Amino acid sequence: MKIKYHPTDELIEHFTAGILSPALSVLVSTHLDLCPRCQQVNLEVEESLAEQLITTSPAGVNTADYDQMLEHIFNSPAPVQQPQRQSLHSLRVNGKTFVLPPTLARQYQRIGQWSRIPGKMFKAPVQLGSDECIHLIYMDKGSRVPEHTHKGNEVTLVINGVFNDEQDEYRDGDFVMLDQQHKHQPQTQSHDCLTLATLDAPLLFTAGLPRLLNPFSSLFFK
Structure with missing residues (x-):
């Protein structure tokens, strides 16, 4: 059955940015568990926020040092993650x-x-x-x-x-x-x-x- 009612894109943006109240955060996150459409919206918001962080140097930080730090992060080997067993309740x-x-x-x-x-x-x-x-x-x-x-x-x-x-x-x-x-x-x-x-x-x-x-x-x- 297709989900008809969703949080607004603005609400998902606030959720992704971590500025929602705990109650609304839990409700939006639970909806995301159930809704592929909003999972995609959330992913797009995450990518947009990440791009903003990458392209904007923090205040007071030398641009060359910031670029060097990002290069070091991107060239570092990815940590090996063990698959986590999803807990069911x-x-x-x-x-x-x-x-x-x-x-x-x-x-x-x-x-x-x-x-x-x-x-x-x-x-x-x-x-x-x-x-x-x-x-x-x-x-x-x-x-x-x-x-x-x-x-x-x-x-x-x-x-x-x-x-x-x-x-x-x-x-x-x-x-x-x-x-x-x-x-x-x-x-x-x-x-x-x-x-x-x-x-x-x-x-x-x-x-x-x-x-x-x-x-x-x-x-x-x-």
Whole structure:
């Protein structure tokens, strides 16, 4: 199945340059695990940044000395690298087992306990060693999140499965970034879904009785 939703090229550029927040870095990196298109964009950005570094002498460095240093680096024998065995980790939730993409596999020890949340869903935090926290969110078949908008940005990456809202259907690898201008009601139908998500501000429920939950919306995904 072709991935329809991707991080912007600008977001990938910021990721490659190392200036994204830890939470967004993990989501973009996990998307790259799943998306050949964005892997190519990332490679092109890496090559562009490398070319800029090579063609621009650092401030205060003699140009001749810089060129000599680069020549020495390029003429040095490449180190012999032993092939590394790719570690595989799986997690089990609601009786189903999911194999994690490489980026999440490296964060395996940071995944906390699963807890049930309203709407036939479960969440598990992934602690990043900073003030930020991302969540694995499992939506069982027939799950539904109350209609809401966002006080900040919400980024959701589909790891496995299918969910939909009023705008479209989202499958493995889709990277969905929403802000205060978006209102939606995510739900699953005949398939379940495992996602990775981050918020930089709580949800804001917009319809019916769930609006009474707004003071407690951080209990969902934040």
